[in-house]
Amino acid sequence: MPAPDPTPDRENSGRKESFWVQAARYSQLAFILPAALVVGWLIGTALDRWLHTTWLYLAGILLGIVAGFVELIRTFLRDAK
């Protein structure tokens, strides 16, 4: 019987995060949603000024909200696996 490859075990054990790492990862969720919204708004406003439009800031806000939720869901899914 061949010896099992040690690499997958090492990889798996590397993914077991300590309490502090998980706490830090979750603590950023409170910030990432409003931060993504603000970044989206800033990008939209900058594009509005550059392209002389009036609606891109709204698209930026929506994009920021989506980006925040994507990051939120991704973090939850990573730990739910």
Next chain:
Amino acid sequence: MPEQLWFTEILNHLFAAPATSLLRTLHIEPKYPAAPISNSFSMEVLVFAFLLVLFLLLRSRLSVDRPGALQHAFEGVEGFIQGQSEEIIGHHSEGYTAFLAVLALFILFCNLIGIVPGFESPTAVPIVPLGCAICAFIYYQSQGFKHGGIGYLKHFLGPMPALAPLMLPIEIVSHLARVLSLTIRLFANMFAGDMVTLVFFSLVPIGFPIPFLGLHIGVSLLQTYIFVLLTTVYLQGAVSEEH
């Protein structure tokens, strides 16, 4: 004229004219041409000089046989950050320890300098945490490109090629939001810590502010840890093979 700390006054006395002319060369008009150097910048310079002297002192006293207390302390810091990045990134994380350790020490001393009378925490001004966050952002993105080459861009395109045009702006916003998130967390905590200490110090100057100084030290350590930990987590995301 803005209110200046004594160290800022010295720097402005010595370097106001060259600093103003440098800013004007870059087409930036300083608000106060006679005092272009701010308190936060002077505190950063002080922390930088302190760390430089500390590292030079450490370098001159390095010994394998008889390590001193300073060497033990810094080996402890290096070992802690190395262990942390090993846990998060996995093997081949040694190359990132130098940057993470310097970032941690700089932020820690910037946070702690506020408890010394006559100084203030530069991290309680948004521009300094923003600078640290931008450094962390540039570093983890550059390591991502260094590790994955042009294939690193796939991290921004999502798992399905059909969704790539939609995922690209979302990922860009998401990555930029990390910079803002790191900035606001550090700034808000240090600003609040300073304010709480200041308020209680102005109410009861003797004895009562001591617990709040302890709280300030605790917050300084915790925020440094979280900043470096999240930078390590972002690094892990940039250099990992999966996606």
